[in-house]
Amino acid sequence: MAKVKGAVVVDIEKCKGCNLCVVECPTDTLALSPNVNGKGYNYAYMESPDACIGCSNCGLVCPDSVITVYKVKLQQA
Amino acid sequence: MEVKDIIKEENLAYKKTKVLTDNEMHYCPGCTHGVVHKVIAEVIEEKDIQENTIGISPVGCSVLAYNYLHIDWQEAAHGRAPALATATSRLMPDKYVFTYQGDGDLASIGAAEIIHACNRGENIVVIFINNGIYGMTGGQMAPTTLEGMPTSTSPYGRDIKLSGHPLKMTELVANLPGTTFVARHSAETAGAVRKLKKAIRKAFDNIDEKKGTSFIEVVSTCSSGWKLTPEASNTWMKENMFPFYPLGIIKDE
Numbered sequence: 001m002a003k004v005k006g007a008v009v010v011d012i013e014k015c016k017g018c019n020l021c022v023v024e025c026p027t028d029t030l031a032l033s034p035n036v037n038g039k040g041y042n043y044a045y046m047e048s049p050d051a052c053i054g055c056s057n058c059g060l061v062c063p064d065s066v067i068t069v070y071k072v073k074l075q076q077a
Numbered sequence: 078m079e080v081k082d083i084i085k086e087e088n089l090a091y092k093k094t095k096v097l098t099d100n101e102m103h104y105c106p107g108c109t110h111g112v113v114h115k116v117i118a119e120v121i122e123e124k125d126i127q128e129n130t131i132g133i134s135p136v137g138c139s140v141l142a143y144n145y146l147h148i149d150w151q152e153a154a155h156g157r158a159p160a161l162a163t164a165t166s167r168l169m170p171d172k173y174v175f176t177y178q179g180d181g182d183l184a185s186i187g188a189a190e191i192i193h194a195c196n197r198g199e200n201i202v203v204i205f206i207n208n209g210i211y212g213m214t215g216g217q218m219a220p221t222t223l224e225g226m227p228t229s230t231s232p233y234g235r236d237i238k239l240s241g242h243p244l245k246m247t248e249l250v251a252n253l254p255g256t257t258f259v260a261r262h263s264a265e266t267a268g269a270v271r272k273l274k275k276a277i278r279k280a281f282d283n284i285d286e287k288k289g290t291s292f293i294e295v296v297s298t299c300s301s302g303w304k305l306t307p308e309a310s311n312t313w314m315k316e317n318m319f320p321f322y323p324l325g326i327i328k329d330e
C-alpha cells in the first residue's frame with residue numbers, strides 16, 4: 001500500500017501571517033510561529049512536519065503564494 | 078523520512094506559477110485578491126498564453142494588479158475597464174482580454190459600461206471581485222453591501238429604505254443575450270479555489286471559441302474593511318454573503 005508524505009516550505013519573509021493555510025490544512029501540520037518575520041508577522045511553519053500529506057491545500061489558499069509543497073510516495077512494507 | 082529528503086525538486090507538488098511576479102503584494106493579510114490573481118495566473122500558464130493576454134485593471138485595491146501578473150496590462154479610468162476591453166479585443170481579436178474589477182468599480186460607477194459590454198457580447202472575460210464594500214477608500218457602503226451590513230458610511234447597517242437593495246450584478250448580466258458563461262464562485266477553501274480555476278479556465282477557453290462575454294463573480298472578503306480577522310471574515314462571508322449571493326453556474330451556453 002502506498003502512503004504519501006509531504007513537506008512544505010514557507011517563504012517566511014513574504015508570509016503575512018493570515019492563518020488561512022493553518023485553517024485549511026486537513027492534518028494540522030501548520031501553525032503560526034511565535035516568532036515574527038521582518039514585517040512583524042507571525043509566519044506560518046510546519047509545527048507537526050510528520051503529519052503533512054502533501055495535499056497542497058495550504059498552497060492553494062495562500063493569498064500571497066508563498067508556500068511550496070513537496071510530496072513523496074512511500075512503499076509500505 | 079526526513080523533511081530534508083522530501084524537499085527536493087523531483088518531489089515538487091505545488092509551487093507559485095511563474096506568471097506571478099516576485100513582487101510582494103500590497104494587499105492586506107488574507108485578502109482574496111491574492112488568491113484570485115494566482116488562479117488567473119495559473120490558467121494563463123496552463124493555456125500557455127502569457128504573451129497573448131491583456132488584463133485591464135480597475136480603480137480600487139486591485140489598481141496595482143499589473144505589478145503582480147507578468148502579462149500586458151492597461152489601467153482603466155474608474156469603472157471603464159469593459160470599454161477599454163471592448164476596444165482592445167476588437168482591435169486585437171487574437172488576444173485574451175480580461176477585466177479585473179471590484180464591486181465599487183463594476184457595480185457602481187462602471188455599471189453602464191459592464192452592462193453594455195455584456196449586452197454586446199464582447200469576446201472578453203470579466204472577473205468581478207465582490208466583497209460588499211469599498212475596500213481601498215476606507216470601507217464605505219457599496220452597491221453590493223448587504224442589508225444591515227455595517228460599513229463606515231452605514232455604521233448602523235445598510236438601510237434599504239435609505240440606500241436601496243444590494244445589487245446582484247451577476248444575475249443581472251446573466252439575463253443579457255451577449256453573455257455566454259456566467260458564474261459565481263469563492264476562494265476561501267482549497268475546494269473552492271479548484272472550482273474557481275475550472276471556471277476561469279472555461280472563461281478563457283470561451284475566448285478561443287469567440288462565444289461572447291464570460292462573467293465570473295468571486296464572493297470575497299475584506300478583513301480590514303469588515304474589521305474581522307481573515308479567518309473570521311471567511312466565516313462571516315459564508316454565513317452572510319453566500320445566502321444572498323449563492324455560488325454556482327448561472328448560465329452556460
Ligand code: SF4
Binds near residue numbers: 029058
Ligand atoms: S500540504 Fe496539505 S497536509 Fe501538508 S501542510 Fe499543506 S495543507 Fe497541510
Ligand code: SF4
Binds near residue numbers: 020043
Ligand atoms: S496563507 Fe500564506 S500568507 Fe497566510 S499565513 Fe499561510 S503562508 Fe502566510
